[in-house]
Amino acid sequence: MLHRLAVAGLLSALLMTPMRHAVAEAGEAPPGDDLILEVSLEKPRVYPGESITATVTFLAGPVSVRNIQYPRLKGEAFRLGEFAAPISRSLVRNGHEYTAYAFSATLRPLKSGEWQIGPAEISCEMLVPGAGADAFFGGGQPRTVTLRSEPVGLAILPFPKAGRPADFTGAVGLYKVSRQVTPVAVRSGDPVTVTTRIEGAGGVDAFTCPPVELAGVRSYPPRARRAKNSLSCEQVLLPEVAADLTIPGVAISSFDPVGERYRRAESGPVRVVVARGEANEGTNEGTRGRMRGRMRELSGLRRRPPRRGRPGSRPSTPPTLPPGSRASC
Known part of the structure; x- marks a missing residue:
């Protein structure tokens, strides 16, 4: 199995593996468990302002995928930082082999309550069996698919009232x-x-x-x-x-x-x-x-150094002559 990753705004991944004959229409996830998207949180209970790590994991089974985009995860109860470059590894789940791509970002809860984080979304291109000569020579056609994860629960607890200092402004840590x-x-x-x-x-x-x-x-x-x-x-x-x-x-x-x-x-x-x-x-x-x-x-300002003339240029002011001397032409 060969894995190649390059991150430059767009994550390109090519998995050279055998491909099942699972066809997906553009915009739809393929049937079965060939492609899986999951969301996990560092902690299930947090306080407002307590930063935790959110991880979106994309699992690719025995199918050929490429042009994996960065995931999308939105919500009103938290602020999410940028996803870091993914970490890839191989794993076996329920007897099936997968290549897992884990995208992590910092999630900062904003307000207390019981919230659902997700679903996360991710898009990629999957190669599906071609027709005619492409099918005869084992070629495939790229189809863009979008995966959606199941949401995960997050309890954002309110700050306790007992013992709260009068000057407390919400700093956590x-x-x-x-x-x-x-x-x-x-x-x-x-x-x-x-x-x-x-x-x-x-x-x-x-x-x-x-x-x-x-x-x-x-x-x-x-x-x-x-x-x-x-x-x-x-x-x-x-x-x-x-x-x-x-x-x-x-x-x-x-x-x-x-x-x-x-x-x-x-x-x-x-x-x-x-x-x-x-x-x-x-x-x-x-x-x-x-x-x-x-x-x-x-304020971060500094005085500019005095302007220097170019080598061989005449000075902006004439030199001072000793008393009693005269300038010659």
Whole structure:
């Protein structure tokens, strides 16, 4: 048996196996158990926002198929990521040999209730016996067929009300939070950067970047940077008076689906020493320049390097001559 796979938007598969004389009209699945489509879930019970793996498995028996498309799986109770490239293997079921193609994707439940996931659909071309000379020489004609799986049940449980923290926003998983302040010793009018980072085993879509606001401090809006399992919040503060500051700690709440309980992570406060700055330092050009530079860093912008002329070209401004000398023509 020869299996050849190539993934480039379309999965092409050619199975060089004997073919039963099972004819299927275009758009219909063939009779019998030659082609099978199944859906399976990593867990039958989940909570909203708890990501699990959904797998659509296409089983091809002793028939010739090609141009296997990626499966389709839709529903209103979940959000589905893109299917990864399939993993193929051979198996025997009920005495029949199959080549199985497993397509996996991340499924994220959205709302509680008893739901049916599926049916999934997949399309491919099946070679059916030809007529005339094609039949005599063992040739076949391609027919497009679509398979539909049976749906599977999924229980999406509501979050328990007992012990639910007031600041719980729907985050599911285990997380840790940290807060860093740089620098921790400044003069009034100098910028301070507060960086808050949340990371863990779970999505971070439920978390936001609440601003730090303190008396006597000018605050700028925080900027969020999200990755798959982390959220980084950076905010610039500008102390306007010479008085030590205490940047408060931060706390987050989440739900642990394994222990089925709410959990809380915290970071402690950070003290910043603010000395007296020079007169009008909060508005002088040096401080404004430092602020502009820091805000450019947070926004991902960088100053462009000075433009250089081409080799052998004349400079845009004439060179400065020593006193008493004259330029020659």
